[in-house]
Amino acid sequence: MSLLEVSGLVAGYGDFQALFDIDLDVDEGETLAVIGANGAGKTTLLRTVAGLVRAWSGEIRFDGTDLLSVSAHRRVREGIAMVPEGRQLFPSLNVRENLQVGAYSRRPGAWIVPRVLDVFPLLEPLMDRPADVLSGGEQQAAAIGRALMTNPRLILLDEASLGLAPVVVKQVYNALPSITEAGTTVLVVEQDISQALAVADRVLCLLEGRVSLEGSPSELERSQITAAYFDLEGRSDQHGGLEGRSDGHGGPD
Ligand SMILES: Nc1ncnc2c1ncn2[C@@H]1O[C@H](COP(=O)(O)OP(=O)(O)OP(=O)(O)O)[C@@H](O)[C@H]1O
Ligand SMILES: [Mg+2]
Numbered sequence: 266m267s268l269l270e271v272s273g274l275v276a277g278y279g280d281f282q283a284l285f286d287i288d289l290d291v292d293e294g295e296t297l298a299v300i301g302a303n304g305a306g307k308t309t310l311l312r313t314v315a316g317l318v319r320a321w322s323g324e325i326r327f328d329g330t331d332l333l334s335v336s337a338h339r340r341v342r343e344g345i346a347m348v349p350e351g352r353q354l355f356p357s358l359n360v361r362e363n364l365q366v367g368a369y370s371r372r373p374g375a376w377i378v379p380r381v382l383d384v385f386p387l388l389e390p391l392m393d394r395p396a397d398v399l400s401g402g403e404q405q406a407a408a409i410g411r412a413l414m415t416n417p418r419l420i421l422l423d424e425a426s427l428g429l430a431p432v433v434v435k436q437v438y439n440a441l442p443s444i445t446e447a448g449t450t451v452l453v454v455e456q457d458i459s460q461a462l463a464v465a466d467r468v469l470c471l472l473e474g475r476v477s478l479e480g481s482p483s484e485l486e487r488s489q490i491t492a493a494y495f496d497l498e499g500r501s502d503q504h505g506g507l508e509g510r511s512d513g514h515g516g517p518d
Contacts, residue, residue, distance in 0.1 A: 271326075327345065341417075348411065360399070363408075367412060378414070383443070384410075384440045388406055392425070411443065472496055
């Protein structure tokens with residue numbers, strides 16, 4: 266049975282609808298990468314699963330239980346942990362204290378500080394350092410560590426590699442197998458499509474709030490991904506192609 270089952274999900278902000286009829290399933294221990302252009306709704310999808318954005322309609326089932334009326338805080342206790350875009354560590358707390366924040370909402374389980382340090386050895390010498398002086402990559406490691414300290418069954422990782430040096434991206438992705446081997450399921454938003462295809466069991470592409478493509482990396486053609494990502498089928502001309510992107514991400518290469 267799928268650990269996470271989303272069906273017919275509709276969500277937005279005020280009058281603005283950001284997600285249209287989203288269906289997705291993630292099996293226990295699986296890694297699903299969500300890709301899509303800026304504004305496609307990736308963060309909104311993760312935030313809706315975490316309970317930080319209210320679903321307008323549809324279903325989110327976690328291990329068979331309907332989550333819609335469950336608060337964000339309780340969802341953490343049920344085993345859903347979010348690593349938000351921008352990491353959002355507590356800036357004046359040091360790394361150890363930030364990890365301990367994760368432990369407050371802890372489910373029973375194997376993730377303890379030494380295990381987090383096994384996965385992210387770069388954090389070991391930084392434990393007493395305030396979060397606001399860490400580099401982007403160090404912050405990302407600390408933010409993932411904080412999420413692991415809740416002993417999640419599902420980790421929602423937004424913009425896993427955005428703004429990080431390639432060597433740090435490698436460290437973050439090298440940590441994934443240790444996370445999934447521990448039975449944790451991963452839903453990762455990744456702008457770098459090559460990276461998404463390399464690490465994920467399945468990839469789901471969002472386009473203007475809708476699922477435009479879904480499949481395993483081996484069954485997806487590069488041209489299909491490009492079309493789904495940039496709307497080359499011509500549903501609208503808002504995402505015209507690589508030159509239309511202003512964020513410095515190349516998209517499919
Ligand atoms: N708090 C908010 N209030 C109003 N609209 C919002 C809010 N957050 C996001 N949106 C809008 O919802 C749409 C989806 O945004 P979202 O942040 O989910 O996109 P994204 O795919 O994560 O983009 P990016 O790759 O730039 O992070 C966008 O049109 C965005 O402007
Ligand atoms: Mg986003």
